[in-house]
Amino acid sequence: MDLSLFWVPVTLVAAAAQTGRNATQRRLTEKIGTVGATQVRFLYGFPFALIALAVLRLVTAETVPVPNGPFLLYVLGGATAQILATALMLSAMRERAFSVVTAYTKTEPVQVALFGLIILGDHLTPLVALAILIATLGVIGMSMKPGASLTSSGLRPVVAGVVSGAFFALAAIGFRGAILSLGEGSSLMRATTTLVWGLGAQTVILLVWLGLFDRKALFASFSAWKPSLGAGFLGALASQFWFLGFALTTAANVRTLALVEVLMAQAVSHRFLSQATTRREIMGMVLIVGGVALLLLGQS
Template sequence: MSWILFTFLAAFSQSWRNAFQSRLSQRINVVGVTLARFIWAWPLALLYLITLYHFEPAPIPVVTVESTLYVLGAAIIQIVATALMVVLFKQKNYAIGAGLAKSEAPVSAFLGVLFFGTSLSVIGWGGVFVGAIAVFLLSCRNGIRSISLSTALLGLACSTSFALASLWIRQASLSLHLPFPHRAAWVLFLVISLQTIMLTIYLALRDQQTLRDMFARPKLVVMTSLASFIGSFGWFSAMSLEAVPYVKTLGQVEVFFTMLISVFWLKEKVKVRDVTALVLIAVAAILVMWQ
């Protein structure tokens, strides 16, 4: 049941990463905030990989066309997903943006079953369904009319992108044919490194001012990267061990941490509807853990 512990670690770290990115989005454009997630995370991923091989030697993976496509696809679509998340933060408040993006759990379930050979139990589907209701309540705090069609579509695009990234990350990990946790460590390092290279080159050629703005706020950028690395370490490890829909449904406990951050750090209010959603998320978490 190690995947449960990894998922809780990922959810806790991701809630802080989202909070840091929300703050950064007030001062830096979308591409800069997205790069902040990766720019200092890749050296940590490399350090983790080297340390892992030092204490637990394993073969070097054989890179195939299949694994390359999965890694490249995951790196690109996760950049898109993160950028869409930042745009959501700019349209609505922090908690609603995170709530809309968390619908990736049911999306990953449907995509996984249709295209990736994922198999879910009846109890597992129940957990995914209950989690989806919770996300709906979080996304419609003031009623469904409180969310515009453009915001709803943006949230769906964001969650779909995150879901695809997660599914491709799992496929990349399985395609390396290495023991756990080495396969997860390699995918983590490769994906984050590619993302850093692509975004840094883009900004160096097209928007050097954003790079200067980022280095002018080193503390917030470093905290974003650190929280992102810990979160990615948890997600990549959990998804190497368990099906993505289960991991992402349990990962909705992130909403609990998000609300605590929203109340005590970002000074936002929590309503009765949010408490109801939390109860449903707890039920969903129990169902996927016991499936």
């Protein structure tokens, strides 16, 4: 059985789970604030990752890979980069520059490709590089409001968005590097092991940070544990499939195909809010679909 394209359905499941997690976190924001809602994906996702690893170990009888020095460095780098990316993005969005920040954050696939080449030696064909560029331009176009420009909100949101995208890219490369550095185990075992260590590191970092600087948000997340469990489960589920995707192919492939999440969110928004689709959004969707089609063509 040919599993060379198995990363495609894996990535689509991850994107769908992340769409659900984002919706859950948005509802939590109203109850426990932005910081509290952000950290539940780690704090409440970590137990589910541990359960997944235990079940996998029981079902497959595989030995859990032993962490090595490079693995720990990659995991810590990826975990820290993801936290910093989220903090930068939320900080910029508080300045009422949501569309601009989102547009520049979505340059992540391009930056993933560059960092993957530099750090991990993940090479791309010209066709795949073109696919990444086209799909990214489509997302940027969809993220902008009609009549707005990429610099209309000033330089600071632009810089914050690009740097946030860079940290998200570094997080993806860090986690893929960690998975690859484990010399033993199946793709699923190495991905799940990395997920446990990654979420564990992020949980410790955020618990210490919130305990020192934002106890109100920390206690609020504890009091809202029931809805937070849902966000944590969906977050862990999405991450499980992201990491499995990273184990099967380059992070650039995974994060480019993941742009279909924008189309999923768009479909949900128009279905439940009855919003009309603008010409700009249609053009963006065409570019995303075209870029994804080129990406898949480049794998054959």
